[in-house]
Amino acid sequence: MQTETRQPLLKISGLEKRFELDKGYLETLKFRKGRIVSERREVHAVNGVSLAVERGEALCIVGESGCGKSTVARLVAGLLKPSAGQIHYDGQRTDNLSRKALAPVRKKMQMIFQNPYASLNPRMTIQQALEEPVRFHNPRLSRAELKDQVAEVMRSVGVDPSWGYRYPHEFSGGQRQRIAIARSLTVDPEFVIADEPISALDVSIQAQVLNLMLKAKAVRGLTYLFITHDLSVVQHFGTRVAVLYLGSLCELADTATLFSAPKHPYTKALLSAVPQLSDERPNHIRLKGEIPTPINLPKGCPFQSRCAYATSRCSAERPEAIPQSDGSLVACHAVEEGRLD
Amino acid sequence: MSAQTSTTARRSSFWQSNFVYSFRKSPVAIVSMIVFALIALAALFAPWIAPVDPYDQALFDIMDSELPPVWQTYGDPRFLFGTDPQGRDMLSAILYGTRLSLLIGVCAVAVQAFLGISIGLIAGYIGGRLDSLLMRMADIQLSFSTLMVAIIFLAVSQAIFGSDTFNKYAIFMLIVVIGVAEWPQYARTVRACVLAEKKKEYVDSARVLGFGPLRIMVRHILPNALSPIFVISTVQVANAIISEASLSFLGLGMPPSQPSLGLLISSGFDYIFSGSWWITTIPGVVLVVLVLVINLLGDWMRDVLNPRLYKGDK
Numbered sequence: 106m107q108t109e110t111r112q113p114l115l116k117i118s119g120l121e122k123r124f125e126l127d128k129g130y131l132e133t134l135k136f137r138k139g140r141i142v143s144e145r146r147e148v149h150a151v152n153g154v155s156l157a158v159e160r161g162e163a164l165c166i167v168g169e170s171g172c173g174k175s176t177v178a179r180l181v182a183g184l185l186k187p188s189a190g191q192i193h194y195d196g197q198r199t200d201n202l203s204r205k206a207l208a209p210v211r212k213k214m215q216m217i218f219q220n221p222y223a224s225l226n227p228r229m230t231i232q233q234a235l236e237e238p239v240r241f242h243n244p245r246l247s248r249a250e251l252k253d254q255v256a257e258v259m260r261s262v263g264v265d266p267s268w269g270y271r272y273p274h275e276f277s278g279g280q281r282q283r284i285a286i287a288r289s290l291t292v293d294p295e296f297v298i299a300d301e302p303i304s305a306l307d308v309s310i311q312a313q314v315l316n317l318m319l320k321a322k323a324v325r326g327l328t329y330l331f332i333t334h335d336l337s338v339v340q341h342f343g344t345r346v347a348v349l350y351l352g353s354l355c356e357l358a359d360t361a362t363l364f365s366a367p368k369h370p371y372t373k374a375l376l377s378a379v380p381q382l383s384d385e386r387p388n389h390i391r392l393k394g395e396i397p398t399p400i401n402l403p404k405g406c407p408f409q410s411r412c413a414y415a416t417s418r419c420s421a422e423r424p425e426a427i428p429q430s431d432g433s434l435v436a437c438h439a440v441e442e443g444r445l446d
Numbered sequence: 447m448s449a450q451t452s453t454t455a456r457r458s459s460f461w462q463s464n465f466v467y468s469f470r471k472s473p474v475a476i477v478s479m480i481v482f483a484l485i486a487l488a489a490l491f492a493p494w495i496a497p498v499d500p501y502d503q504a505l506f507d508i509m510d511s512e513l514p515p516v517w518q519t520y521g522d523p524r525f526l527f528g529t530d531p532q533g534r535d536m537l538s539a540i541l542y543g544t545r546l547s548l549l550i551g552v553c554a555v556a557v558q559a560f561l562g563i564s565i566g567l568i569a570g571y572i573g574g575r576l577d578s579l580l581m582r583m584a585d586i587q588l589s590f591s592t593l594m595v596a597i598i599f600l601a602v603s604q605a606i607f608g609s610d611t612f613n614k615y616a617i618f619m620l621i622v623v624i625g626v627a628e629w630p631q632y633a634r635t636v637r638a639c640v641l642a643e644k645k646k647e648y649v650d651s652a653r654v655l656g657f658g659p660l661r662i663m664v665r666h667i668l669p670n671a672l673s674p675i676f677v678i679s680t681v682q683v684a685n686a687i688i689s690e691a692s693l694s695f696l697g698l699g700m701p702p703s704q705p706s707l708g709l710l711i712s713s714g715f716d717y718i719f720s721g722s723w724w725i726t727t728i729p730g731v732v733l734v735v736l737v738l739v740i741n742l743l744g745d746w747m748r749d750v751l752n753p754r755l756y757k758g759d760k
Contacts, residue, residue: 211656224647228669
């Protein structure tokens with residue numbers, strides 16, 4: 106029983122997601138070299154990602170556009186079904202559950218979306234929007250209890266409960282995002298997936314929303330899976346960081362370790378691109394080459410086409426994530442072989 | 447993005463004030479609304495307004511037959527719009543006929559809307575094979591003209607049930623047949639809306655909260671698809687009234703004892719060349735005006751509720 110409590114809150118193993126490009130038989134027919142062939146193309150959005158989120162931490166997933174960050178979030182939230190791999194939440198496998206069987210997990214796992222202009226139903230007042238999930242998950246709650254609970258959550262995100270009769274379009278982006286956060290908090294979750302929650306907001310509002318999320322984490326004991334492309338946010342927010350490239354995990358490390366001693370060549374390039382006030386002459390690592398399309402993934406390391414250290418092994422063999430001495434996981438042949446400084 | 451969401455007048459009072467504002471700015475809409483309200487009220491209160499009950503044959507006097515409207519020579523002040531060959535007061539018949547036409551039009555559209563919205567929501571939300579199946583059904587339904595389906599159905603049921611039973615239930619038959627024949631109009635519009643709304647994050651957010659498909663479809667997506675539904679509803683009411691009139695004109699609609707507008711037009715047709723023009727023309731004018739104002743209102747509503755059209759210049 107003692108070991109039971111030590112298990113991670115969320116465990117993803119070998120997660121894969123492929124999206125079909127050609128739907129239906131007619132679309133699979135292609136004209137190639139004078140012949141008609143049937144060919145089914147797929148976008149490989151996530152390729153064998155394995156990671157674990159411990160209770161009480163804020164795991165950040167970073168990476169450039171199109172690297173599968175959001176897809177991972179949506180897979181974990183159950184909005185998409187994985188093509189392969191497993192997702193375990195609190196020891197229970199969730200990726201193959203029906204909607205009804207998933208209901209108890211839904212109460213504990215919530216999601217905050219990127220665009221606060223689209224994530225609130227425009228035809229519902231915020232009071233309705235906030236009450237609906239509470240009533241849905243606790244049908245026996247009395248009217249007064251319901252109101253109290255909603256008002257409490259509204260106050261905790263800095264939204265005056267007397268604004269409840271208003272509609273989302275009457276609020277600013279930051280206010281809407283706080284309302285969206287409030288909505289996910291109404292069901293009292295323990296795990297929150299945040300899919301770039303601040304990237305659609307003004308810089309002045311970003312810190313406000315981030316601090317609100319940190320406050321909620323401290324007060325409610327939340328665990329976060331935080332998707333972002335903003336490394337300075339990661340430094341402020343995350344306890345651990347996972348770097349994704351083209352749907353594969355490059356490096357997973359504690360925030361401090363990752364920022365002080367990045368190991369994967371991609372992480373190094375990524376970190377060197379963060380603007381620093383102290384740098385007079387920034388020493389950016391310029392990546393050459395193109396990102397391969399996720400439709401035809403290269404064999405071997407996904408980063409090989411842009412990596413300065415790529416060898417023949419990199420183009421033949423896919424690197425595994427290997428634990429390092431400082432506790433980080435790195436998927437790179439060059440690191441494994443000690444070829445990097 | 448933000449301009450779109452904030453100008454797409456969403457909050458009901460704002461929405462209504464915008465609605466009311468553009469209504470006041472549109473003389474066509476005001477006139478149409480007044481005319482429509484007059485006709486609808488007259489139809490609604492027909493039993494109190496009509497000088498006589500046109501369904502009670504005992505009240506007709508054959509000596510009053512084919513009297514012209516009052517403003518013509520030989521017009522009788524008792525009969526404002528003249529009488530038909532049985533001595534029935536045309537004004538009363540038109541009032542009751544309009545009432546029937548409107549009733550059938552509105553009820554048939556309610557049937558259409560119910561079928562079409564349900565099917566459209568399911569097809570759009572669930573998608574996949576079911577969507578293809580339902581939409582092919584809609585295509586097949588649309589490839590038959592409404593009138594053809596209605597004529598075949600009504601003629602066959604008239605033959606099977608006999609005239610008496612048919613006449614008794616004619617009104618329900620008309621409502622059902624016009625309702626069923628036109629559901630694809632709704633289903634297609636609703637499906638298109640659902641496909642657009644389904645991609646928005648508030649639907650994902652509802653799914654993450656664990657809501658079921660029915661709740662998401664009805665409480666989240668449908669309210670956001672209402673504007674186009676309003677617009678096609680007006681057009682469809684006008685169409686249903688025309689369909690009913692056409693069917694009655696062909697003798698497949700209401701029985702002669704309970705004439706609708708279409709049947710009045712048709713019954714006067716035999717007398718039009720003998721000089722009794724009013725029996726056909728006056729119900730005809732009422733029908734045309736009714737359908738015209740409903741269509742004009744629908745046009746105006748489409749302009750107002752379509753954000754793309756009204757966002758740019760106001």
